[in-house]
Amino acid sequence: MQQINTLLRRLPVWLVYVAGVLPAGVLFYQALNGDLGVDPVKALEHRYGELALQLLVLTLAVTPLRRLAGLNLMRFRRAIGLLCFFYVVCHLMVWLVLDVQLLDQIIADIVKRPYITIGMVGFVLMVPLAVTSNNMSVRRLGPKWRQLHRLTYPTALLGALHYVMLAKGFQLEPLIYLALIGGLLVMRLPPLQKLRVV
Amino acid sequence: MAHRWKNDLTKEDVTPYAAFLNRRQIMAGLGGAAGLGLAGLTAGQAQAAGDEALEPNSWEDVTSYCNFYEFGTGKTDPAAYAGQMTTTPWSVEIDGMVDRPGSYSMEQILDAMTLEERIYRFRCVEAWSMVVPWQGFELADLLDVAGVQDGAKYVAFETLYRPSEMPGTAYKVLDWPYREGLRLDEARHPLTIMATGIFGKPLPNQNGAPLRLVVPWKYGFKSIKSIVRITLTDKEPPTSWNMANPREYGFYSNVNPNVSHPRWSQASERRIGGGLFARRQPTLMFNGYEKEVASLYEGMDLARNF
Numbered sequence: 001m002q003q004i005n006t007l008l009r010r011l012p013v014w015l016v017y018v019a020g021v022l023p024a025g026v027l028f029y030q031a032l033n034g035d036l037g038v039d040p041v042k043a044l045e046h047r048y049g050e051l052a053l054q055l056l057v058l059t060l061a062v063t064p065l066r067r068l069a070g071l072n073l074m075r076f077r078r079a080i081g082l083l084c085f086f087y088v089v090c091h092l093m094v095w096l097v098l099d100v101q102l103l104d105q106i107i108a109d110i111v112k113r114p115y116i117t118i119g120m121v122g123f124v125l126m127v128p129l130a131v132t133s134n135n136m137s138v139r140r141l142g143p144k145w146r147q148l149h150r151l152t153y154p155t156a157l158l159g160a161l162h163y164v165m166l167a168k169g170f171q172l173e174p175l176i177y178l179a180l181i182g183g184l185l186v187m188r189l190p191p192l193q194k195l196r197v198v
Numbered sequence: 199m200a201h202r203w204k205n206d207l208t209k210e211d212v213t214p215y216a217a218f219l220n221r222r223q224i225m226a227g228l229g230g231a232a233g234l235g236l237a238g239l240t241a242g243q244a245q246a247a248g249d250e251a252l253e254p255n256s257w258e259d260v261t262s263y264c265n266f267y268e269f270g271t272g273k274t275d276p277a278a279y280a281g282q283m284t285t286t287p288w289s290v291e292i293d294g295m296v297d298r299p300g301s302y303s304m305e306q307i308l309d310a311m312t313l314e315e316r317i318y319r320f321r322c323v324e325a326w327s328m329v330v331p332w333q334g335f336e337l338a339d340l341l342d343v344a345g346v347q348d349g350a351k352y353v354a355f356e357t358l359y360r361p362s363e364m365p366g367t368a369y370k371v372l373d374w375p376y377r378e379g380l381r382l383d384e385a386r387h388p389l390t391i392m393a394t395g396i397f398g399k400p401l402p403n404q405n406g407a408p409l410r411l412v413v414p415w416k417y418g419f420k421s422i423k424s425i426v427r428i429t430l431t432d433k434e435p436p437t438s439w440n441m442a443n444p445r446e447y448g449f450y451s452n453v454n455p456n457v458s459h460p461r462w463s464q465a466s467e468r469r470i471g472g473g474l475f476a477r478r479q480p481t482l483m484f485n486g487y488e489k490e491v492a493s494l495y496e497g498m499d500l501a502r503n504f
Contacts, residue, residue: 031474037274038259039326040474101478105463113461166461168324169371169442171271 001070008072016076020083023051024090041098048091053163053177055084056156060184078133081152085130088123088159115165122158125151153188156181252317255328257397259471264404265322266423267371268357268364275366276404283363283424285408294354294429297345304408308394310343311335315398316391318414320421321453321485327467332412334393338386346382346430353385354378354435355411356427372438378422379435379449380413383494389414389487392425415484415491417451448504452495453485457504 027047031040036047059080065071073080100106109116129151131137138145160181163174186192266276269283288304313333321327341353359375361367367374384390393412394401401407406423413420419439429435439447446460455465466478484491495503 034473038256038263038470039273039468041468041476042273042326044474098474099468102466105465108463112458115461169267169271170369171371172369 005070005072008075013075013079016079017083020055020079021086024048024087041094045091045094045099048087048094049163052084052087052091053159055080055087056159057177057180057184059084059152060156060181064184064187082130082133085126088126092123115162118158118165119162122155122162125155125158129155153185157185252319252329254317254331254397255471259328260330260396261402261404263328263470265324265418266366266404266406268359268366268374268376269404270366271371277402279365280403283358283360283403283407285403285424288408288426290409290425291427292340292344292429293427294431295347295350296341296430297347299344302343307340307343307409311339311392313394316393316412318389318412319482319485319487320412320414320418321467321481323417323419323447323451323459323464325459325462325464325467325481326470327479327481328470331397332391332393333395333398334391334412336388337390337392337411338388340392340428341386341430344428344430349432350430351382351432352430352435353380353382354427354429354431355380355422355425356429357422358424358426372442375426376422377436377438377441378411378420379437380411380420381434381494382430384413384491387491387494389490415453415487417453419447420451450495450500450503452491452500452504453481453483454500454504455481455483457501 027036027044030036031044034040036043059077062073062077062080065073096106100109110120111117129149132141132145132148141148160174160178164178167174262277263273264276265273266280269276269279286304289301290304290307291301293299313335315331315333317329317331319327320330337353355378357376358364359367380390391412393406393410394408396402396405401410403424406421406425409425410423411421411425420437434449437447437449439451440449453464458464464481467481469476469479482488
């Protein structure tokens with residue numbers, strides 16, 4: 001584990017940003033060229049949303065991974081969080097511009113459809129997190145910054161619920177995300193926080 | 199703009215199956231370009247469907263983008279996994295309130311029926327749509343073969359349930375086997391067909407081989423695939439999606455832009471095949487077949503009987 005951590009220390013953070021943004025462009029290009037199947041709008045919407053969920057799981061895993069496995073990803077946590085927000089924005093933009101298209105229907109959906117309401121609330125909660133993800137905000141907000149960034153927890157839960165609620169019939173994949181995110185949140189409960197393996 | 203199927207057409211207006219096949223062969227002979235094939239179909243369908251013709255989707259659209267949960271919930275799962283489903287031999291059990299109940303083999307059924315071409319709009323409850331050139335026969339003709347008894351009011355259908363060939367059934371996404379149903383007058387309506395082919399070729403497994411229902415004015419899930427049982431009954435039969443979520447899926451499930459699905463609007467639809475920047479289209483009442491089928495529901499509150 002020490003060796004992995006040493007290697008990770010040499011990895012420049014900007015490379016994580018570049019590598020993280022890249023799939024968005026590749027997916028868009030594939031959608032444009034018909035490589036994502038005959039319904040590129042839904043495919044793109046779902047792929048962006050899925051990537052956002054995966055990055056959400058990863059940000060939540062950073063602390064437990066360090067505590068339980070000794071793997072140190074702290075240097076990349078901000079990058080992972082911001083990339084997650086980036087994919088949420090991509091997902092939202094595809095839904096707004098390419099999928100629903102009509103403004104009155106967009107508003108009706110946000111107000112009337114619980115899974116969309118929940119998704120939108122999750123997005124809105126992420127905005128202050130993204131805006132304060134810089135050194136200056138950390139300095140200025142001091143201890144409040146940590147409190148503010150606990151918003152990650154409800155956001156993650158809303159993201160998982162958003163996916164579970166849109167599934168037709170009983171489907172496994174959304175429940176796996178919900179279980180992962182739920183599990184990672186439970187590990188933050190005070191009694192479990194002292195748990196240490198390494 | 200909304201015009202489409204004209205009910206005053208007779209069977210003489212429909213391209214005979216053999217001629218349809220010939221035309222497909224000619225098109226293939228011309229180089230098999232997809233564009234040419236489509237142009238040919240459009241021309242043929244212009245005589246069949248009236249002045250404003252429906253442009254069918256491509257073979258790829260229709261065969262690669264399917265819901266057939268017995269093979270997985272992903273849109274491409276059926277195309278990937280349905281190949282392993284054995285469709286020969288195939289027989290359909292016709293039972294319940296019929297004069298001649300029994301097991302009808304696919305060969306028996308095809309011998310008794312005359313195939314014709316129908317180009318229908320297909321509207322999924324998920325708010326996407328396609329246009330599909332089907333081949334098949336009217337369900338009413340098959341019902342007559344079995345002889346419907348007086349007092350029968352509904353027709354129930356069942357899809358094949360064979361876990362060894364259906365990986366999707368490992369999960370209880372729905373209560374298998376998949377079940378659907380129609381009121382007898384809906385089932386006997388001339389627009390209601392049993393399809394055996396698309397684009398002049400036998401139905402691919404992912405599209406419901408070898409025999410499926412097509413009810414063009416209802417959401418796609420009513421058009422049950424790979425049918426093994428047809429039961430005539432006097433009671434409204436249980437149907438899969440209604441059993442799974444009665445608040446979201448009614449027995450009738452007629453396409454209706456004014457009645458939303460609880461989780462999304464049904465007012466408009468995305469036509470598959472338009473690419474990344476295709477505009478949404480308004481959804482038509484009864485999927486554009488209002489003139490033909492509205493009378494079936496006279497006096498019914500369609501918001502309650504959704």
